[in-house]
Amino acid sequence: MTTTPEQPVAGGVSPRRRYFEPKRRSKLRRWITGTSQKTGRSVGRLLFDTEGRPRPWLRTLLFDAYQRPRPGLEGVVFKEPGRPRRPFADWLSHADDTLAPLVAHLPFPSPDEGGRRAVLVVVAGDAAPVEGLVRTLEPEHSVILLRLDGRTESVAGAVLVSIDVAASRAPRPVLLDALARRAAACRPLFAVTVGLDVADAADLLEQRNVPVVTLAGSPESYAGRHEALERVLDRAGAVAFPSEVARSAALALLPRFAGRRRLVVASAPEEVAAIGREIGAELDNELALVLATGPERLEMLAIVREDDPPGEIDIPARLATLIANWRRKALLRRHPNRPPLRRPFSGFHPLIYAEHHPVACFDGRRYPLSHWIERGRPEGPWTMPVIGPPAAPVASGLRTALHGHFFYTDLLPELLQRLSANASRPDLFLTTDTAAKVEELRAMTADYPARVRIDIVPNIGRDVGPFLTALRDALTGGGYDVFLHVHGKKTKGRRRAIGDPWRNFLWENLIGGEHAMLDAVLAHMAAHPGVGLVFPEDTHLLDWARNARVAEELRRDMGLTEPMGTYVDFPVGNMFAVRPAALAPVLALGLDWQDYPAEPIPDDGTVMHGLERLLPMVVRKAGLGVAAVRVPGTDWD
Structure with a gap:
């Protein structure tokens, strides 16, 4: 049955306003916006080629040879740290391509060579202190000894990869990032960095999702190394001190790190190896935990997106990338939803959960979905039935x-x-x-x-x-x-x-x-x-x-x-x-x-x-x- 339509309300809209209304743009403002957009498009054609790359003169002005902004020009290129402005975003997404040639000649082993997960040991100077650690690791792992001083002396049981970072024409941060990228391709379970001289290497490895145990050294080595000590305390997955005296000395210099986990006293090689295996298993464990729990609720990860490469979507690989990206954002303290995330698991909102569990998800870099599953999938505003x-x-x-x-x-x-x-x-x-x-x-x-x-x-x-x-x-x-x-x-x-x-x-x-x-x-x-x-x-x-x-x-x-x-x-x-x-x-x-x-x-x-x-x-x-x-x-x- 169809009823007779009601008549429209007479009288129009009164000026009464109970609730806020955003200010409408005036005709002048709309004209200014439209004109500026047209001008911007015209200027953009002058600055960028048809494939969205900065034209050669603009690249020379803003970037070095490794697609990194020149000092003082970061604000022109980035809206915030690590987030390029839109015109540069696609081009900078290929910046890693400039790193590969720098270290292509180095004899890094293939991933899982011999069926064993690799462990990376990074030193700059005398390698004798890590001989015991290599002997401890070698029965279960393929050990890669990465020397940053160019020396060719190896340690029995380790594959030597040596490069003289100081003598390279590439800037040290660029070369270390290239090494971290190449090392990460070997899928090491974890890395051990020795001393504060390689604190920057530890940082870049963590940014590439290689968990790091830093051997901090004795309290005497902290003198004049305040920045390096702060970097490892902030970024390394674990910091191992040779004694309680050394640990106390570090926290006396930087008391704000007193509450962070995995600042351990571990002088024996067996203790260092144990803490390395613990942090190294985290990402794999998080991935396995999610894949074993309601895999049908991960179906949205299989939806094809515009920027996906051709071929069938590998859900475990995509999930591993999401976990790794979350850990990197948390490490660098970047906005968790920039670029925007997608819901990974039906019935669960990872950002609401992370906001309610900041210590685990931000400070501890735990992926919200795996942490939620690990805790027994507790109810809250982050979940609902589907x-x-x-x-x-x-x-x-x-x-x-x-x-x-x-x-x-x-x-x-x-x-x-x-x-x-x-x-x-x-x-x-x-x-x-x-x-x-x-x-x-x-x-x-x-x-x-x-x-x-x-x-x-x-x-x-x-x-x-x-x-x-x-x-x-x-x-x-x-x-x-x-x-x-x-x-x-x-x-x-x-x-x-x-x-x-x-x-x-x-x-x-x-x-x-x-x-x-x-x-x-x-x-x-x-x-x-x-x-x-x-x-x-x-x-x-x-x-x-x-x-x-x-x-x-x-x-x-x-x-x-x-x-x-x-x-x-x-x-x-x-x-x-x-x-x-x-x-x-x-x-x-x-x-x-x-x-x-x-x-x-x-x-x-x-x-x-x-x-x-x-x-x-x-x-x-x-x-x-x-x-x-x-x-x-x-x-x-």
Whole structure:
């Protein structure tokens, strides 16, 4: 049955503003922005060639022969340490290619030569102090003795690799980084660096994810080596002191490291080898732990991305890279979500977990997913249950309605087609902005086998106003157990290319197509009365962006006390299934049309964007939980 459409609200939008609205750019500002962008593109063609490489004169001006910024010019090249500005990003991603020729002639052994994991021992000077360590390691490991002084005297049981770093024409940091890169290719279990003279080598090995035990030497060697001592205490996986006196002397000079782990007293070779094996096994253990736990929930790692190399994706290799990259970011204290991370494991948010476990995940460089699994997968805001495809369509006994806001009416047939994959037939509450569109929607739903209500609403509040304001009577009337909320999403402007993929992803997961996902969602909510909200699980890991101010205002008015944190898991795209009771805090706001900003609205920072991110918190405020729904292999960007 199709009802008569309601009339639009008269009077337009009043000047009343309850919530923050981002300032709109003036025509002058838009003109300035457009002009500067055009100018920037023109200048860019002068500075960079068609393959995105800086032109020769610009490379000579900004970089040395090894694609490293010249001293004092880092700020031109990098937005922050280790994060190149966009024009340089792709070109600098190949900077390692300049390192290989520097050390190509050195006789490093092949990985796992002889079936044994390698151990790297780095010295600059007399190698006699490591003879006992090599004898201890040699029965179980292939030992590589890397001499940085150019001497050719080896140690029995070790493969000698010698280079005179001081005599090289390449700058010491460049050459040591080349050595660290080449050494890492041998997949050593760990490395031992001897003395503070090679503190910089220890640092660069750790940056290449080679765990390092530094033998710190006697307290007398610390004099005048404050910077080197600080570097190993900060970066090395473990620091071994010959005595408690030496350990105390180091911490007296640098007391801020007193709480860090693995500052050990280990003078015997057996003790050094044991601590090396312990730190060396960490990455392998983390990888094995994750691969052994719910491997089917790693399916999102197999999704092909635009910059992936050709060929089949190796999930263990990709996961190992994620773990290694996390450890490197934590070591260098870089922003954990730059460049942006993806969710690695369905039902788990690594950044929220890391924020709640900073000592382990940032100070200890533990990968959040493996640490969570190791601790028994504790519940918290970092995890939620995930609903997968059902075995077959099964109609739900829940009283269900589906709200769809269609500014673009041509998308309704797609939604109806997706609904047909399910056995459930929810009542439809459709909203649009003109009488002509109402007639189009009425014609499309003439044969729909359940109730249909079509309302005219102002073109304001995007999809949020039509749901929370126009349908407040239906949401509060007690006639439905579950309401689904979707909209005919098309993205315009500079991001128009993501509109269709984003909508397809959301509808495929929440409504269905290949699978009866609406039936699956309703079955889960029927079996779990404590679940108040279900939404598609997005692989993107997001923060509050420009919504912090409006979110704080909304939190105040809804009485939300749950901490916001830096990151938030929410229905990205604002499509979900919800129990009306779970919306009690937001419905109590009594949002009216005057509370939504007029079109055109900013990309972020409005009351609609704030409510989208706050929705899981609202549901928890109402005493209910959240769950995710996911069709394996789906994504949108």
